[in-house]
Amino acid sequence: MDFMEIIRSRRTIRFFRQDPLGEDMLFELVEAARLAPSASNGQPLEYVIVNEKTQVERVFEQLAWGAYVQPRRDPPAGHRPVAYIVVLINSERELGRFGVVDAAAAIENILLASWSKGIGSCWLASVNRETTVDILNIPAKYRIDSVVALGYPDETPLLAECAGDSIEYYLDDDDRLHVPKRALNTITHVNTFGRRKKA
Numbered sequence: 032m033d034f035m036e037i038i039r040s041r042r043t044i045r046f047f048r049q050d051p052l053g054e055d056m057l058f059e060l061v062e063a064a065r066l067a068p069s070a071s072n073g074q075p076l077e078y079v080i081v082n083e084k085t086q087v088e089r090v091f092e093q094l095a096w097g098a099y100v101q102p103r104r105d106p107p108a109g110h111r112p113v114a115y116i117v118v119l120i121n122s123e124r125e126l127g128r129f130g131v132v133d134a135a136a137a138i139e140n141i142l143l144a145s146w147s148k149g150i151g152s153c154w155l156a157s158v159n160r161e162t163t164v165d166i167l168n169i170p171a172k173y174r175i176d177s178v179v180a181l182g183y184p185d186e187t188p189l190l191a192e193c194a195g196d197s198i199e200y201y202l203d204d205d206d207r208l209h210v211p212k213r214a215l216n217t218i219t220h221v222n223t224f225g226r227r228k229k230a
């Protein structure tokens with residue numbers, strides 16, 4: 032797939048097939064994160080790979096899914112993620128407020144690298160962090176930025192245009208997710224704010 036097509040076709044996946052993801056593949060996804068840009072090259076991020084069944088089940092209980100379509104994108108048993116990458120910020124290495132920014136760049140690399148391999152993902156910030164640090168035995172100087180849920184897709188969400196101001200994703204009568212994105216020309220200004228691209 033052409034790189035722009037990977038970007039264009041990637042959608043958040045919340046229902047997954049149950050084919051396993053091996054450790055080598057998960058390490059490769061962390062490799063994509065490792066190579067992301069980092070403010071002052073501070074590199075405060077570390078990662079916990081989770082693919083062992085009991086741990087996967089425990090982490091799942093700490094997550095909240097698809098707020099706009101609750102509870103219809105809570106993955107049911109048999110459609111849950113098969114692995115996670117938990118993204119940690121080491122407070123002793125963090126430079127100012129840039130840990131979160133570094134994490135976002137690294138996570139986007141994970142999402143795109145996954146998609147290029149046919150693997151679906153969901154970036155989750157709605158995480159019960161207090162419980163998750165216990166489950167994963169994470170030392171106090173680290174905080175959980177986000178959890179990336181992973182697995183082969185078992186749904187096919189569609190890119191949509193925003194209707195008016197609404198940015199909420201929605202499910203149609205066939206339970207297919209539609210994800211509206213604001214139109215290119217409404218968010219892009221040319222040389223002067225408010226000037227639009229000529230038709």
Ligand SMILES: Cc1cc2nc3c(=O)[nH]c(=O)nc-3n(C[C@H](O)[C@H](O)[C@H](O)COP(=O)(O)O)c2cc1C
Pocket residue numbers: 041042043044045095096097098153154155156157158188200210
């Ligand atoms: C910072 C961030 C936090 C997110 N947290 C959650 C979350 O906790 N639960 C969830 O189901 N989706 C979460 N998402 C996924 C968004 O809902 C999703 O990216 C958005 O609806 C756009 O869909 P798309 O990724 O298919 O383009 C998060 C995305 C981002 C960037």
